[in-house]
Amino acid sequence: MLRVVVKPGKEKKVRNFYPNLYRDELEGIPKQAGVAEAVAADGSFLAVGYLDPGSRIPFRAYRFDPGPLDRAFFLARFERALRKREGMGQSYRLVHGEADGLPGLVVDRFGEVLVLQVRTRGMEALREVWFPALLEAVGPKGVYERSDVEARRQEGLPERVGAVYGEVPEVLAVEEDGLVFPIPLALAQKTGFYLDQRENRRLFEGMVRPGERVLDVFSYVGGFALRAARKGAHALAVDKDLEALAILDQVALRMGLKVDIRQGEALEVLRGLQGLFDHILLDPPTLVKRPEEIPPMKRHLVDLLREALRLLAPEGYLWLSTCSYYLKAEDLLEVARRAAADRGMRLRVHGLTYQPKDHPWSLHVPESLYLKTLILQEDAL
Numbered sequence: 001m002l003r004v005v006v007k008p009g010k011e012k013k014v015r016n017f018y019p020n021l022y023r024d025e026l027e028g029i030p031k032q033a034g035v036a037e038a039v040a041a042d043g044s045f046l047a048v049g050y051l052d053p054g055s056r057i058p059f060r061a062y063r064f065d066p067g068p069l070d071r072a073f074f075l076a077r078f079e080r081a082l083r084k085r086e087g088m089g090q091s092y093r094l095v096h097g098e099a100d101g102l103p104g105l106v107v108d109r110f111g112e113v114l115v116l117q118v119r120t121r122g123m124e125a126l127r128e129v130w131f132p133a134l135l136e137a138v139g140p141k142g143v144y145e146r147s148d149v150e151a152r153r154q155e156g157l158p159e160r161v162g163a164v165y166g167e168v169p170e171v172l173a174v175e176e177d178g179l180v181f182p183i184p185l186a187l188a189q190k191t192g193f194y195l196d197q198r199e200n201r202r203l204f205e206g207m208v209r210p211g212e213r214v215l216d217v218f219s220y221v222g223g224f225a226l227r228a229a230r231k232g233a234h235a236l237a238v239d240k241d242l243e244a245l246a247i248l249d250q251v252a253l254r255m256g257l258k259v260d261i262r263q264g265e266a267l268e269v270l271r272g273l274q275g276l277f278d279h280i281l282l283d284p285p286t287l288v289k290r291p292e293e294i295p296p297m298k299r300h301l302v303d304l305l306r307e308a309l310r311l312l313a314p315e316g317y318l319w320l321s322t323c324s325y326y327l328k329a330e331d332l333l334e335v336a337r338r339a340a341a342d343r344g345m346r347l348r349v350h351g352l353t354y355q356p357k358d359h360p361w362s363l364h365v366p367e368s369l370y371l372k373t374l375i376l377q378e379d380a381l
Contacts, residue, residue: 002036002051004029004059011040014047014061017364019098021059029053033125035069049103050122055155060103060122074130077101078137085358091174092358093195094138099360099368104151107134108195110174112141115185115192118160119151135165142168144185146192150289161186177202179230181221181251187243194220196323196371197283199356201227204279207317208233212278215311217266217304222248222259224281229257233278236260238269267300270307276316280308283321291326298327298335305339312378317350321373325366332374348379 006014010025021038023029029051030036036051038059047061048069062069081100085092094114095107104120114134118124135143143165152159174181174193183192201223208214210232216225219237221244228235229252237259239245245261252259262269266284282304305320312318320332329352340347355361355371362368 001048002030002032002034004036004038004051006038006040006046008041011044011046014038014064017064017362019047019049019061019103019365020057021061023058026058029058033121035126037066050120050125052121052125055121057120060098060120062101062103069126069129071129071133074102074133075137078134082137084360088358091176091193091195094358096359096368098365099362102130105130108192109138109140110172110192113168113172114138114140114143115172116143116145116147116164117149117152118145118147118157119149119155121155121157124155124157131165140166142166144168144172146185176223177205177227179223179226179251179255181223182247183221184243184247194223194283196355196359197223197321200319200321200353200373203351203353204228204281204319205231208279213276213313214279214281215273215277215308216281217270217308218283218285219248219281220244222251224283225259226251226255226257228279229259230255234258234260236262236277238262238264238266240265267304267307270304270311273311275311276313277311278313278316279319280312280316281319281321282308283319283323286323289324289326294326294331297324298331301332301335302338302342305335306342309339309343309345312345314378314380316378318347318376318378319373320376321371323371325370327372329372329374332372336374336376346379346381347376349374350377351375 005027007025033052037048038046048063049059049061051059081095090111092109094109095102095105104123106117108115145160145164147160172183172185174183205227208228208231212233214228214233214235217238219225219239222237225235225237242263353373
């Protein structure tokens, strides 16, 4: 096993279960890649992980006790992940990277089909060890890979997309609370369906009343809009992805629901809309992947919110989500205040929600908290 020495003072983060060690935190990084033991400057044990001098994060810890990264280790990790998600239904996130002790691996479960992403060089190198353990733990009929994300490109890894085990249907039927979405895996965004908004969709459906007007911006396959229509509300879904809107249309037709559809860029569509809406949902994609991108993204969000507030009915609700770690709840509050000031509107914070428990948030890995949703209500006196 390789050995890497952590500089004095930098060992504290590892002892507090933070898995990533950067280049300037290590002494004399070995030139070869492989499973490695990290030790403090005094030689005391810290962690076992994967060392790759070519990676942007050279060392990622997998375990904080001595031992191998073998099939038994990964099997125990997957079995633990399954136990943590008992009672969550047919569709959920089974592995959420570092928060599940599996850096660089994301696995979503849709019934008997798994959809996975491998985001790091270490997890890619260990594939022949952990993949059989995943199959043993879950026993899926098929596994589909969507390793085509930016994080993988940053690691210098080629994209991998397609079935990697068993039988995988071209169109995945994803059921959520009575709605069934036919998701073509080859066209899907991310791993096929935004499971992390499940609790928000349920909360939203409980708040919508018959006859209300709902605007679902960045709707994807219409998870919010369809729930609104099911409650008897008038829903308009906006997205630039025509394939996603076609899926929305299929579900609505099959369920006997009516959802109006508008294809186009969100800000442009918002500027062209007239009339008032009782609920407006803004759930933009991850646009902030580095800290330096925060200021322009905040300006963009202010522009979106300003237009959304123009369309918000008296005592109406505005939902704003971000799925970027770098954008904090405080940033959402700030952009909302700026947009409200531009409109001369008074708003009340109705709620602030985070990702559901199948996307665990580890106290020791701040990056594992990524989804924040601010729910605002028009509050004129």
